[in-house]
Amino acid sequence: MGERKFLWGVATSAFQIEGSPFADWATWDERLRAHPDVTHHYHLYKEDLKLLKEIGVNAYRFSIEWSRIQPAQDRWDDMALGRYLEIVRILREEQIEPVITLHHFTHPRWFLEKFPWHREESILKFAEYVKHIVEAFGEVRYWITFNEPNVLLLGGYLDGCMPPGVKDQTSYVHANVNLLLAHAEAYDILHGRNAQAEVGLAQNMAVFAPYRSWSPLDRFLARVAHRYYNLSLLEAIRIGRLRLRFPIFKKIEVDLPLRGKLDFIGVNYYTRIHLQFNPFCRMGVALRYEDREGNGLTDMGWEIYPRGLEQVLREASTFGLPVMITENGIATADRRKKDWYIKSHLDILEGCLKKGMDIRGYFYWSLMDHYEWLKGMDARFGLYRVDFETLERKATPVAKFYSFLIKRRSGTFLL
Ligand code: FCB
Numbered sequence: 001m002g003e004r005k006f007l008w009g010v011a012t013s014a015f016q017i018e019g020s021p022f023a024d025w026a027t028w029d030e031r032l033r034a035h036p037d038v039t040h041h042y043h044l045y046k047e048d049l050k051l052l053k054e055i056g057v058n059a060y061r062f063s064i065e066w067s068r069i070q071p072a073q074d075r076w077d078d079m080a081l082g083r084y085l086e087i088v089r090i091l092r093e094e095q096i097e098p099v100i101t102l103h104h105f106t107h108p109r110w111f112l113e114k115f116p117w118h119r120e121e122s123i124l125k126f127a128e129y130v131k132h133i134v135e136a137f138g139e140v141r142y143w144i145t146f147n148e149p150n151v152l153l154l155g156g157y158l159d160g161c162m163p164p165g166v167k168d169q170t171s172y173v174h175a176n177v178n179l180l181l182a183h184a185e186a187y188d189i190l191h192g193r194n195a196q197a198e199v200g201l202a203q204n205m206a207v208f209a210p211y212r213s214w215s216p217l218d219r220f221l222a223r224v225a226h227r228y229y230n231l232s233l234l235e236a237i238r239i240g241r242l243r244l245r246f247p248i249f250k251k252i253e254v255d256l257p258l259r260g261k262l263d264f265i266g267v268n269y270y271t272r273i274h275l276q277f278n279p280f281c282r283m284g285v286a287l288r289y290e291d292r293e294g295n296g297l298t299d300m301g302w303e304i305y306p307r308g309l310e311q312v313l314r315e316a317s318t319f320g321l322p323v324m325i326t327e328n329g330i331a332t333a334d335r336r337k338k339d340w341y342i343k344s345h346l347d348i349l350e351g352c353l354k355k356g357m358d359i360r361g362y363f364y365w366s367l368m369d370h371y372e373w374l375k376g377m378d379a380r381f382g383l384y385r386v387d388f389e390t391l392e393r394k395a396t397p398v399a400k401f402y403s404f405l406i407k408r409r410s411g412t413f414l415l
Contacts, residue, residue, distance in 0.1 A: 007097060007361025008406040009059035010052065010383065011327050013104035013147065014068075016370035017041035017048075022067035023106040024163040031376040038371045039386050039393075042068075045083070049090050051367060051384055051393065056403050058410075060091055061326060061363045063101035063147065066129055067108035081136055088140060099142040099326075099363070101202065102130060102186060105152055105162065105373065116164045117175035117182075118157060126182040130189050138193040144266055144326065145186040148204040149179050150229055159282075161374065173244065173252055180236055180258055187261040201237075202266035202326040205230045205316065207308035211276035211288055221275040221285050230315060237262045238319055264360065265316045266326030269309050271302035298341075299331040299379055300372075306344035313352050313359065322358045325349065329365030331372070331379035338398045346405055364402060368393060 015023055019038045026032055041048055052060055068080040091098045103126070115122045130145075146152070155162030157172040166172070183201065190197045208225040210218035228245070236242040240259035244252040271289065278286040291297050295304035309328065316323045330341040342364065353359055369382035377388055383399040386392070 004360070005058060005097075006410065007059035007099070007142075007324065007363070008410060009057045009061055009097075009099065009361060009363040010055065010367040011061035011099075011363040011365050012041075012367050012370065013063045013101065014065035015063075015104065015106040016366075016372070017368065018065060018068075019371070020065050020067045020106065022071040022108055023065065024067075024109050024112045025106050025373075027109070028163045028165075029373075029376075032371065035371065035377060035388055038377075039368060039388070040391050041368075042083075044391070045087060046090070048368065048393070049087065049094075051395075051399075052091075052096055053094055054395070054403075055383065055399055056407060057096060059097040059099055059142075059361060059363070060367075061099040061101065061144070062087065063104035064133060065106065066103065066111070067106060069132065070108055070129055072108075073110045073114070076132060081132075085136060088137060097142065098140055099144065099361075100137065100140055101144040101147050102133065103145065104147040107163070112164050116156075116166070117153075117178050118166065118171035119174075120178060122178050123182045123185060127185045127189065130186045134189050134193045141194075141196060141198055143186075143190050143197055143199045144202050145183045145199060146179065147202045148268060149183070149201060149233055151204050153179065154229075176233075176244070177242060177254060177256065180233065180242060180256055183237075184256075184258050184261045198263040200262060200264040200266045200324065200326075201233070202268050203230070203234060203316070204268045204270075205312040206270070207272035207305060207311050209272055209274050211274040211286070211290075215277065217277035218275055221277055225273075225275055225285075226315075230312065234262075234265060234316075234319055262319075262321060264322040264324055265319060266324050267312055267316050268327035268365075269312050269325065270300075270328065270330075271298075272305040272308045273303075295340075295344075296337060298337075299333070300375065304330070304337075304341055304344075306341075306348050309345050309348045310352055313349075313357055317357050322360045324361040324363075325359065326361075326363050327365040328362065329381050331375075331381045333380050335397050338396070339401050342398065342402055343405060346409070350409065 017039045018041045019036050115125045157166045157175045160167040187199050208222040210222045212218050237258045274288040276286040289303045366381045368384040369386040372379035384393045
């Protein structure tokens with residue numbers, strides 16, 4: 001393989017900057033009533049894409065909003081499809097590599113009402129959508145089938161904090177299986193159209209630590225959470241068998257035709273979580289974000305823990321596939337905190353590359369402020385600040401700093 005550029009990028013997801021009247025989340029979260037189009041990126045995208053050039057990234061991770069492409073089960077919207085094609089065309093013109101996420105948490109409402117992931121037909125419906133996309137976008141090289149399937153499954157089918165709001169173990173297990181099979185279908189469809197395609201998942205990975213280091217129960221929980229949350233889906237694809245051994249489950253093992261259906265692992269890394277055994281909490285565990293190293297917490301309440309990036313990259317690397325940091329970022333309006341967050345994580349990344357880990361890219365989350373799933377409009381992750389009333393985008397000083405950091409490193413990160 002010839003020389004390949006390290007991908008320096010920023011990431012967004014369609015719904016979080018565009019909204020969509022046809023999506024499940026549009027009616028799920030009342031806060032969106034005041035801002036249904038969020039940043040109005042749906043119409044302002046050409047201006048927003050110029051910001052990429054301004055920063056100087058060579059890659060852009062974005063998602064296609066399924067509910068805009070297929071607003072009703074029997075209706076495909078060509079205009080919506082054309083707009084996403086236009087985004088790819090503009091990126092190509094600017095020599096920015098598109099990395100497309102097919103599914104980033106949201107669904108068309110009709111899909112979730114009739115074919116939620118715990119129903120087997122979900123696989124077929126998702127495959128129809130993927131075929132439709134792939135016919136139009138076939139030559140795109142980098143694809144992410146699902147963003148954070150672990151979060152989607154836990155939030156949607158066990159904890160109930162995300163659509164469809166189910167809290168049921170059996171549904172959760174079925175959803176797990178169907179979603180993995182849908183990933184495998186998408187993998188085959190993408191490769192059928194373009195043998196050069198590189199198809200990954202973006203996995204949310206956290207560092208889990210015992211709240212009380214002396215407590216065997218806290219230590220046990222941290223180990224289980226790590227194996228289960230960080231690794232179980234990736235392991236299922238590697239060995240072709242889904243094994244769920246979370247303490248609350250009976251042991252579940254199911255063979256699935258998944259083996260080898262992954263070309264790279266996307267890692268979304270944000271924080272470390274301390275776990276405390278507590279019989280009064282759901283599932284017997286309290287999740288805590290602690291500022292144990294004095295780096296501070298983000299506006300999400302998350303610990304800033306740069307060293308954890310190396311830990312999760314090491315874990316992801318054990319699967320023997322290239323790794324890409326598909327998200328890493330901080331919600332804060334404090335410029336110095338944001339500067340430090342980015343710089344310290346990039347330093348860790350540089351160290352990992354020097355140690356020989358096969359890491360292909362880094363995507364800062366996020367290009368601009370957006371709607372944040374469980375938090376609304378107050379979590380300022382953006383390199384560009386968005387005024388949600390006037391829709392003005394304003395470069396934060398951090399945008400320049402990120403530009404500077406990646407320019408300085410881009411010469412050295414040739415693979
Ligand atoms: C990740 C999601 C992304 C964004 C960040 C903060 O879990 O993939 O959409 O909300 O968290």
